[in-house]
Amino acid sequence: MLLAIDCGNTNTVFSIWNGTEFLCTLRTSTHHARTADAYFTWYSTLVKHYGIDVDITDVIISSTVPRVVFNLRVFADRFFGCRPLVVGKPECDLPVEPRVDEGTQVGPDRLVNAAGAYDRHGGDLIVVDFGTATTFDVVAGDGAYIGGVIAPGVNLSLEALHTAAAALPHIDVTMPQHVIGKNTLDCMQSGVFWGYIGLVNGICERIRAEHDAPMRIVGTGGLAPLFAQGDALFDVIEDDLTMHGLTVIHAHNSKG
Numbered sequence: 001m002l003l004a005i006d007c008g009n010t011n012t013v014f015s016i017w018n019g020t021e022f023l024c025t026l027r028t029s030t031h032h033a034r035t036a037d038a039y040f041t042w043y044s045t046l047v048k049h050y051g052i053d054v055d056i057t058d059v060i061i062s063s064t065v066p067r068v069v070f071n072l073r074v075f076a077d078r079f080f081g082c083r084p085l086v087v088g089k090p091e092c093d094l095p096v097e098p099r100v101d102e103g104t105q106v107g108p109d110r111l112v113n114a115a116g117a118y119d120r121h122g123g124d125l126i127v128v129d130f131g132t133a134t135t136f137d138v139v140a141g142d143g144a145y146i147g148g149v150i151a152p153g154v155n156l157s158l159e160a161l162h163t164a165a166a167a168l169p170h171i172d173v174t175m176p177q178h179v180i181g182k183n184t185l186d187c188m189q190s191g192v193f194w195g196y197i198g199l200v201n202g203i204c205e206r207i208r209a210e211h212d213a214p215m216r217i218v219g220t221g222g223l224a225p226l227f228a229q230g231d232a233l234f235d236v237i238e239d240d241l242t243m244h245g246l247t248v249i250h251a252h253n254s255k256g
């Protein structure tokens with residue numbers, strides 16, 4: 001069985017793949033100081049809680065935080081006796097090479113999203129991922145990651161308002177009933193909610209104008225369903241896209 005690890009700047013997600021389906025998905029906050037032993041204590045407690053019969057033979061890691069990779073490597077080695085495949089390292093082959101500026105370090109999560117979305121939908125795609133950042137990953141007709149857009153994440157924008165303006169509270173994003181807010185909370189929610197709807201629509205429209213073929217849009221990340229309530233932003237929403245991409249890259253590297 002494969003343990004797929006997606007380490008973002010805010011959260012780290014572990015999923016166990018038995019070759020057919022994900023048996024479970026575990027989420028923790030990302031901390032570079034977490035040791036291999038701490039990962040295992042957390043992991044084994046939850047696996048036991050869910051009563052899953054697991055036999056991990058392989059580990060694949062995508063990490064947007066370089067510092068956590070060391071402890072995750074030790075975790076894989078010590079507890080599963082395996083050398084993990086780390087997306088973005090030379091020994092990890094991608095199904096299709098990215099076409100970006102020489103020397104550019106593309107976030108591994110974006111490469112993984114591109115591989116997962118291409119496997120499910122074929123080429124000419126825009127993947128919109130609402131994580132710590134809101135990213136747009138453009139997938140060419142042949143499946144290559146060919147670039148995209150990095151915008152501030154929704155929760156980051158809300159946090160920035162709260163941090164910079166003394167009278168603005170900390171709030172969570174929801175879909176407001178109206179655009180014109182009658183109180184501070186509604187005004188902030190409107191700015192962020194309708195602001196991101198405009199951002200996603202505007203950027204996708206411009207990407208489409210720059211691309212040479214019709215494109216479909218795949219939404220992913222925790223907040224994608226919320227924003228889809230406000231407008232028909234996506235052709236499809238997939239909450240497991242990054243995890244699926246990790247299984248695709250693992251399978252590609254296991255061939256032959």
Ligand SMILES: Nc1ncnc2c1ncn2[C@@H]1O[C@H](COP(=O)(O)OP(=O)(O)OP(=O)(O)O)[C@@H](O)[C@H]1O
Pocket residue numbers: 007008009010011012130131132133172173174220221222223226
């Ligand atoms: N209605 C909601 N309001 C606020 N937050 C939400 C809502 N629905 C989901 N979320 C948040 O979305 C997040 C899940 O998003 P996702 O895993 O895509 O990104 P992340 O973990 O925040 O970012 P990264 O992957 O960069 O670490 C969770 O932190 C969850 O709390």
Ligand SMILES: CC(C)(CO)[C@@H](O)C(=O)NCCC(=O)O
Pocket residue numbers: 008009064105106107108109110131132133135150
């Ligand atoms: C943009 C984020 C933070 C999104 O998780 C991550 O993909 C990243 O750190 N990227 C590095 C730069 C790039 O992707 O071009």
Ligand SMILES: [K+]
Pocket residue numbers: 008109129130131132221242
């Ligand atoms: K993510």
